[in-house]
Amino acid sequence: MLPSRAGLGLKPEHFRNILESGPDIGFFEVHAENYMVPGGPMHHYLGKIREHYPLSLHGVGLSIGADAPLDKTHLDALAVLIDRYAPQVFSEHLAWSSHGDFFLNDLLPLPYTATTLNRVCDHIDQVQTHLGCRMLLENPATYLEFSTSTLSETDFISEVIRRTGCGLLLDVNNAYVSCINHHREPGAYIRALPLDRAEQIHLGGFASQADANGDPLLIDSHSAPVAQDVWALYTEVLEQMGPTATLIERDNDIPPFDVLLAEVNLADSYLVEAGGQRE
Amino acid sequence: MTDYAPRSLADLQAGLQNYVLGDGVSDDILSELTGGASDQSKRRLHIYHSGYRSRMNEALQSAFEQTWAYLGDDAFDAICTRYTETNPSHSPNLGDHGRNFPRFLQQALSSDPEIAELATMDWRLHSAFDAPNAAILTGEQLANVGEAQWASLGFVFHPSVSLAQFEWNALEIWHALDQKQTPPVAEKLNEPVGHLFWRSDQRSYFRTLESDEYAALKGLLEGLGFAQVCEQLAEGYPNTSIDASIGTWLARWLSDGLLSEVKPGPV
Numbered sequence: 001m002l003p004s005r006a007g008l009g010l011k012p013e014h015f016r017n018i019l020e021s022g023p024d025i026g027f028f029e030v031h032a033e034n035y036m037v038p039g040g041p042m043h044h045y046l047g048k049i050r051e052h053y054p055l056s057l058h059g060v061g062l063s064i065g066a067d068a069p070l071d072k073t074h075l076d077a078l079a080v081l082i083d084r085y086a087p088q089v090f091s092e093h094l095a096w097s098s099h100g101d102f103f104l105n106d107l108l109p110l111p112y113t114a115t116t117l118n119r120v121c122d123h124i125d126q127v128q129t130h131l132g133c134r135m136l137l138e139n140p141a142t143y144l145e146f147s148t149s150t151l152s153e154t155d156f157i158s159e160v161i162r163r164t165g166c167g168l169l170l171d172v173n174n175a176y177v178s179c180i181n182h183h184r185e186p187g188a189y190i191r192a193l194p195l196d197r198a199e200q201i202h203l204g205g206f207a208s209q210a211d212a213n214g215d216p217l218l219i220d221s222h223s224a225p226v227a228q229d230v231w232a233l234y235t236e237v238l239e240q241m242g243p244t245a246t247l248i249e250r251d252n253d254i255p256p257f258d259v260l261l262a263e264v265n266l267a268d269s270y271l272v273e274a275g276g277q278r279e
Numbered sequence: 280m281t282d283y284a285p286r287s288l289a290d291l292q293a294g295l296q297n298y299v300l301g302d303g304v305s306d307d308i309l310s311e312l313t314g315g316a317s318d319q320s321k322r323r324l325h326i327y328h329s330g331y332r333s334r335m336n337e338a339l340q341s342a343f344e345q346t347w348a349y350l351g352d353d354a355f356d357a358i359c360t361r362y363t364e365t366n367p368s369h370s371p372n373l374g375d376h377g378r379n380f381p382r383f384l385q386q387a388l389s390s391d392p393e394i395a396e397l398a399t400m401d402w403r404l405h406s407a408f409d410a411p412n413a414a415i416l417t418g419e420q421l422a423n424v425g426e427a428q429w430a431s432l433g434f435v436f437h438p439s440v441s442l443a444q445f446e447w448n449a450l451e452i453w454h455a456l457d458q459k460q461t462p463p464v465a466e467k468l469n470e471p472v473g474h475l476f477w478r479s480d481q482r483s484y485f486r487t488l489e490s491d492e493y494a495a496l497k498g499l500l501e502g503l504g505f506a507q508v509c510e511q512l513a514e515g516y517p518n519t520s521i522d523a524s525i526g527t528w529l530a531r532w533l534s535d536g537l538l539s540e541v542k543p544g545p546v
Binding site: 102 | 286287288289291300310311313317327330331335367369370371409439478481482
């Protein structure tokens with residue numbers, strides 16, 4: 001398990017800085033697909049950083065929500081990474097990203113029905129068996145909903161977790177983005193999730209665009225600091241869940257390391273307030 | 280009332296994928312969405328359509344930094360969009376998306392051939408960066424090779440090593456752009472010039488090669504034995520002292536980490 005500390009998404013531009021300065025950060029998280037390369041600096045630096053920090057391996061391309069069978073090659077590549085880096089946790093998304101031979105390299109939504117529930121559960125069972133570990137499932141950020149859905153997203157996720165035994169990766173930013181986009185109350189959405197099964201939290205920033213009627217339409221861009229509303233929601237979540245490993249995500253418009261470290265420290269201070277301890 | 284039956288998940292995902300990869304005509308998908316055929320549904324669907332192109336273009340910006348700098352934002356963006364239309368992503372790793380980009384530029388921008396050469400430089404450096412790790416042959420290991428073996432041995436090169444030949448002054452252009460300076464005007468060279476790409480100590484490198492060193496490396500990389508390559512060089516470059524040159528080259532190849540192991544020849 002990851003420590004109940006704040007962690008940071010690991011970016012190549014920060015490799016050397018981290019190794020030279022050894023910042024006090026609870027853990028690092030990497031996107032698994034970025035390390036599906038044969039060799040070179042990505043593996044060199046991750047190996048060195050892993051010697052000093054716990055690691056979260058986060059998949060962004062397994063396409064768990066796809067109708068098609070999981071890509072065995074992709075699963076094998078994940079198994080190799082898990083064997084090589086022994087991460088404390090592996091997580092993926094409730095979404096799909098490929099169909100047939102094509103990769104959209106995105107996290108697309110799926111309808112929530114009995115059929116898709118069975119499909120997602122089958123895929124998660126397969127992942128957990130193949131990788132020999134429990135995985136965490138992340139709640140998605142969505143812009144669309146399907147008229148064919150017969151279950152709410154929270155009921156769908158709860159049932160997946162109940163059936164497969166996987167854990168929850170609660171992305172507070174995703175919850176906020178989706179709820180604003182679909183006119184729901186984020187606090188109620190989060191309370192409807194099985195928080196007792198949450199083992200990790202994600203915090204990121206969003207971009208705001210205008211919907212067709214002029215309302216805000218939030219995009220899960222990971223290109224901005226965590227928004228005030230999301231910090232507020234996070235502190236409510238910690239009151240309910242207690243201290244839980246929390247990742248600061250920034251994948252675009254990446255600022256200097258110190259700027260991200262300040263966000264990590266802020267999350268750490270909330271974790272301490274919630275009863276966590278910095279080691 | 281329309282006679283409507285929900286689609287299967289496979290059909291729905293194929294439809295959404297066709298929409299994202301295609302020209303953005305969404306009629307096929309709208310009936311599946313909560314908002315139906317509203318402006319709001321179209322607006323939201325479009326996020327996935329434009330997001331795919333943005334991600335692919337950003338991946339190409341990252342892998343083809345100097346090609347991007349040479350073309351400028353608008354022209355690079357436009358050619359990337361054209362590329363992605365005919366070369367959709369087939370990999371979960373966005374770093375793979377540019378694999379066919381230099382070849383595409385060769386045809387799409389055939390009146391400016393230096394651009395495809397610039398992209399080839401970018402891609403070779405990118406590929407060297409992620410190439411498999413391998414052992415590096417040391418001078419001591421090479422010194423231990425018995426004299427009799429030299430007649431038949433070859434070399435296994437580090438997997439990051441590759442060669443390219445350019446007909447234009449792509450190298451000068453690349454250097455200028457790398458220094459944030461105005462690049463020189465594109466000019467065709469008097470004769471094609473070979474370039475070597477490799478990775479050492481976690482960084483990608485390149486350098487230009489004289490034609491005899493290019494010929495030597497090309498032969499060895501293609502699997503020819505050392506003695507065979509020396510013979511070919513003696514024939515092809517009668518005015519060069521091959522013995523002196525090959526000694527200098529070998530020392531440099533060793534110190535640059537180009538060689539991985541000695542490959543024994545046929546007994």
